[in-house]
Amino acid sequence: MPLKRMDKTPMSERAAGRRAHDFLEVNEGYDMARAMFEAERCLRCQDPVCVDGCPVRIPIPEFIHAIAAGDMREAATILRGANPLPAICGRVCPQETQCEELCHMNNRFSSAAIGHLERFVADWERGQPANDATRQPWRDEKIAVIGSGPAGLVCAGQLADMGYPVTVYEALHAPGGVLRYGIPEFRLPNAVLDWEIDVLRQRGVEIANNIIVGKTIALDALLDDMGFAAVFVGTGAGLPKFLGIPGENLNGVFSANEFLTRINLMRAYDFPVSDTPMKVGKRVAVIGAGNTAMDTVRSALRLGAEKGLIVYRRSETEMTARIEEHHHAIEEGVEFHWLTNPIEVLGNVDGWVTGLKCQVMELGEADDSGRARPLPVAGSEFVIPVDNVVLSIGTTPNPLLLQSTAGLETDRWGCLVADEESGRTTRARIYAGGDVVTGAATVILAAGAGKNAAEAIDRDLSAARGDDQGRELQSGRH
Amino acid sequence: MARIISKRVLTPVTKLFVIEAPLIAAAARPGQFVIVRVREGGERIPLTIADYRPDRGEIIIVVQEVGVTTRLLGALDEGDDILDVAGPLGSAPDISPAGHVVGVGGGFGAAALLCLMRDLSQRGARTTAIIGARQKDLLILTDELKAASGHLDLCTDDGSTGFKGFVTERLQQLIDGDAVAPGLGPPDRVVAIGPMAMMRAVADTTRRAGIETLASMDPLMIDGTGMCGGCRITIGNEIKFACVDGPFFDAHQVDFDEAERRNKMYVDMESQAAVRQAHACGAASQVREGAI
Numbered sequence: 001m002p003l004k005r006m007d008k009t010p011m012s013e014r015a016a017g018r019r020a021h022d023f024l025e026v027n028e029g030y031d032m033a034r035a036m037f038e039a040e041r042c043l044r045c046q047d048p049v050c051v052d053g054c055p056v057r058i059p060i061p062e063f064i065h066a067i068a069a070g071d072m073r074e075a076a077t078i079l080r081g082a083n084p085l086p087a088i089c090g091r092v093c094p095q096e097t098q099c100e101e102l103c104h105m106n107n108r109f110s111s112a113a114i115g116h117l118e119r120f121v122a123d124w125e126r127g128q129p130a131n132d133a134t135r136q137p138w139r140d141e142k143i144a145v146i147g148s149g150p151a152g153l154v155c156a157g158q159l160a161d162m163g164y165p166v167t168v169y170e171a172l173h174a175p176g177g178v179l180r181y182g183i184p185e186f187r188l189p190n191a192v193l194d195w196e197i198d199v200l201r202q203r204g205v206e207i208a209n210n211i212i213v214g215k216t217i218a219l220d221a222l223l224d225d226m227g228f229a230a231v232f233v234g235t236g237a238g239l240p241k242f243l244g245i246p247g248e249n250l251n252g253v254f255s256a257n258e259f260l261t262r263i264n265l266m267r268a269y270d271f272p273v274s275d276t277p278m279k280v281g282k283r284v285a286v287i288g289a290g291n292t293a294m295d296t297v298r299s300a301l302r303l304g305a306e307k308g309l310i311v312y313r314r315s316e317t318e319m320t321a322r323i324e325e326h327h328h329a330i331e332e333g334v335e336f337h338w339l340t341n342p343i344e345v346l347g348n349v350d351g352w353v354t355g356l357k358c359q360v361m362e363l364g365e366a367d368d369s370g371r372a373r374p375l376p377v378a379g380s381e382f383v384i385p386v387d388n389v390v391l392s393i394g395t396t397p398n399p400l401l402l403q404s405t406a407g408l409e410t411d412r413w414g415c416l417v418a419d420e421e422s423g424r425t426t427r428a429r430i431y432a433g434g435d436v437v438t439g440a441a442t443v444i445l446a447a448g449a450g451k452n453a454a455e456a457i458d459r460d461l462s463a464a465r466g467d468d469q470g471r472e473l474q475s476g477r478h
Numbered sequence: 479m480a481r482i483i484s485k486r487v488l489t490p491v492t493k494l495f496v497i498e499a500p501l502i503a504a505a506a507r508p509g510q511f512v513i514v515r516v517r518e519g520g521e522r523i524p525l526t527i528a529d530y531r532p533d534r535g536e537i538i539i540v541v542q543e544v545g546v547t548t549r550l551l552g553a554l555d556e557g558d559d560i561l562d563v564a565g566p567l568g569s570a571p572d573i574s575p576a577g578h579v580v581g582v583g584g585g586f587g588a589a590a591l592l593c594l595m596r597d598l599s600q601r602g603a604r605t606t607a608i609i610g611a612r613q614k615d616l617l618i619l620t621d622e623l624k625a626a627s628g629h630l631d632l633c634t635d636d637g638s639t640g641f642k643g644f645v646t647e648r649l650q651q652l653i654d655g656d657a658v659a660p661g662l663g664p665p666d667r668v669v670a671i672g673p674m675a676m677m678r679a680v681a682d683t684t685r686r687a688g689i690e691t692l693a694s695m696d697p698l699m700i701d702g703t704g705m706c707g708g709c710r711i712t713i714g715n716e717i718k719f720a721c722v723d724g725p726f727f728d729a730h731q732v733d734f735d736e737a738e739r740r741n742k743m744y745v746d747m748e749s750q751a752a753v754r755q756a757h758a759c760g761a762a763s764q765v766r767e768g769a770i
């Protein structure tokens with residue numbers, strides 16, 4: 001057995017100087033040797049606490065052992081049994097605050113590279129010959145899933161595995177939700193997403209694009225007219241927030257959703273080969289410090305900005321982005337302006353952005369979110385000259401479907417009220433999960449909610465079926 | 479994918495398509511729009527639903543060729559498929575049918591008035607449609623609009639038919655009680671659909687007369703579902719998303735300066751794309767960017 005390394009086996013990545021100008025994936029993944037070496041670092045604990053940190057409870061030591069034993073098929077089976085989107089989660093999960101944070105190795109060394117290994121197994125699986133026979137559903141009750149983000153896709157996949165005919169309705173022209181329109185190619189290549197979606201199609205899931213439920217079809221029509229036995233709502237939290245500061249409608253100010261959608265869904269990086277343009281100036285300021293902000297500022301560099309700036313009213317400690325994204329952004333030359341609060345976007349006579357007026361903040365007592373509250377320092381206003389301002393200050397659930405459907409309760413943040421364990425909403429036969437319930441959260445939480453709801457739907461339908469069969473039997477006897 | 483059932487050339491740059499879209503036809507209300515994409519890598523553009531026939535599962539759109547996507551669309555024929563058609567989006571305007579409702583349409587805006595005027599007429603409103611164009615042969619859908627409204631009034635810049643002058647001059651005459659639409663009385667409400675400059679002029683005209691007016695705003699859009707905020711416009715002191723809160727807004731509250739400026743954000747890049755496209759089909763001389 002090789003000696004255990006103290007540190008995680010690093011994953012090779014493309015040099016910052018090169019990658020910061022194109023949209024190819026930054027991380028290159030492990031090869032077999034590195035993966036087996038890293039798998040050997042796992043301590044095989046009696047109490048695998050890492051599993052407690054995983055929202056879908058992947059049997060982590062088991063799949064890592066399979067890698068160490070060189071049994072990739074077994075590793076893939078274990079992984080996929082618990083997480084239907086491993087190639088995606090291996091790339092985008094915040095492992096450092098989930099499984100890897102709890103890893104016992106952290107006491108002395110760095111944790112096992114669980115995320116890297118997850119990605120490795122999923123990529124191995126993707127390289128295997130495809131099985132192109134599409135499976136047919138064998139149950140009668142049809143299920144409709146609204147939204148094709150991770151919550152909807154996972155819910156659909158699980159239900160298909162249980163034999164239900166499932167149709168996913170997606171408002172946009174391509175499925176994937178944030179995975180398609182938000183997270184950029186250099187972090188999650190479309191090819192990976194397309195592959196995961198193809199696997200779902202083979203498992204029998206049907207996907208209907210360009211259907212906006214609540215506009216094209218009413219949710220109630222799915223239940224009453226189209227014969228669906230249950231509906232899962234996974235419509236995400238797609239409504240962008242604006243700051244409400246002067247100058248927000250100047251030319252050159254975008255929401256992160258618009259900026260990233262133009263680039264990812266509409267492929268503006270390929271303009272004029274693709275048709276959707278994107279205007280990026282020399283200096284781009286992104287307001288916010290979550291994953292979305294990092295994706296946005298790094299995309300701006302790739303579209304030719306000379307300077308990408310993160311402007312955040314709190315400090316580095318309160319930043320919500322994954323550590324890896326922050327590191328990659330630093331390597332690529334992003335400038336960070338912590339404790340800096342934007343108060344006005346400045347423009348020229350033609351209405352184009354020229355600068356961002358900010359004030360310096362200091363940290364006070366903890367606020368509702370448990371984080372130190374930023375307070376303005378009097379007389380500290382200053383102007384950062386910029387050509388674009390992109391707002392990445394959060395999103396809330398899109399009210400379109402919720403407002404057009406009677407009887408669905410929402411909370412004061414506009415989130416759909418649903419039971420955490422089962423996804424049951426305030427209406428029978430309607431279930432929900434993912435960002436539409438939690439507000440903007442993570443891929444794996446959305447996936448987990450989709451999985452739980454699929455199980456609840458199956459339980460509820462089975463119970464109903466039992467009753468019906470019982471009744472049929474009774475009436476048959478007469 | 480949506481099949482083109484038939485196509486009519488209304489003017490050299492304006493085409494009408496009847497499209498098979500049963501779900502959209504069943505759900506559509508007057509004034510709503512669809513988002514269309516015509517090729518892989520193509521843009522998503524909003525187009526008003528000019529008319530819909532739920533019983534036949536058809537919608538009608540009218541396309542004026544002004545940019546890359548509209549030209550590609552205009553080149554499609556009966557039997558072709560449109561790659562993506564999503565809708566109906568936006569909301570039908572809330573217009574009371576009490577009294578005399580006047581629809582003012584410029585250029586291809588006349589098409590968008592069609593089902594709106596018919597719906598108002600059916601709901602008991604007295605209706606007048608005033609439509610304008612540079613010259614007679616650029617006026618579109620006159621027969622259909624005549625059937626849909628109580629009175630149809632035509633305006634041309636060169637006087638080749640109807641009133642010689644702008645739609646706003648004609649609207650002013652109507653407000654002043656001139657014999658434009660005999661027996662229908664002065665306007666109680668006005669709806670303006672067309673180029674931004676025209677809608678702004680209509681808003682100015684009716685503001686002076688204190689007549690309630692709606693304008694159909696057409697900012698740049700991407701998703702059309704409220705997800706990007708690219709379509710935001712200022713109404714009074716509020717920011718609205720035209721795709722979900724509109725497209726109809728109180729014309730007297732619209733910040734037209736801002737709306738116009740935001741619509742021109744990509745003009746230089748659009749012409750770059752258009753030049754490339756024109757070269758590709760060897761027809762650079764035929765490109766009429768921005769022709770109304």
Ligand SMILES: Cc1cc2nc3c(=O)[nH]c(=O)nc-3n(C[C@H](O)[C@H](O)[C@H](O)COP(=O)(O)OP(=O)(O)OC[C@H]3O[C@@H](n4cnc5c(N)ncnc54)[C@H](O)[C@@H]3O)c2cc1C
Nearest residue numbers: 147149150151171177178182213236434435441442443446
């Ligand atoms: C730029 C960006 C980067 C991120 N990075 C990370 C990361 O690194 N790691 C991580 O864990 N999380 C990340 N997140 C968060 C993560 O992507 C989301 O939490 C997750 O995608 C939520 O999944 P969902 O299925 O609930 O919704 P979504 O992914 O939002 O999908 C909802 C789908 O429903 C569709 N829809 C909405 N309304 C309707 C309707 N009425 N009819 C039909 N369809 C409808 C939408 O078009 C969309 O496709 C990131 C988010 C963004 C925006």
Ligand code: FES
Nearest residue numbers: 702704706707721
């Ligand atoms: S078009 Fe994106 S929000 Fe209106």
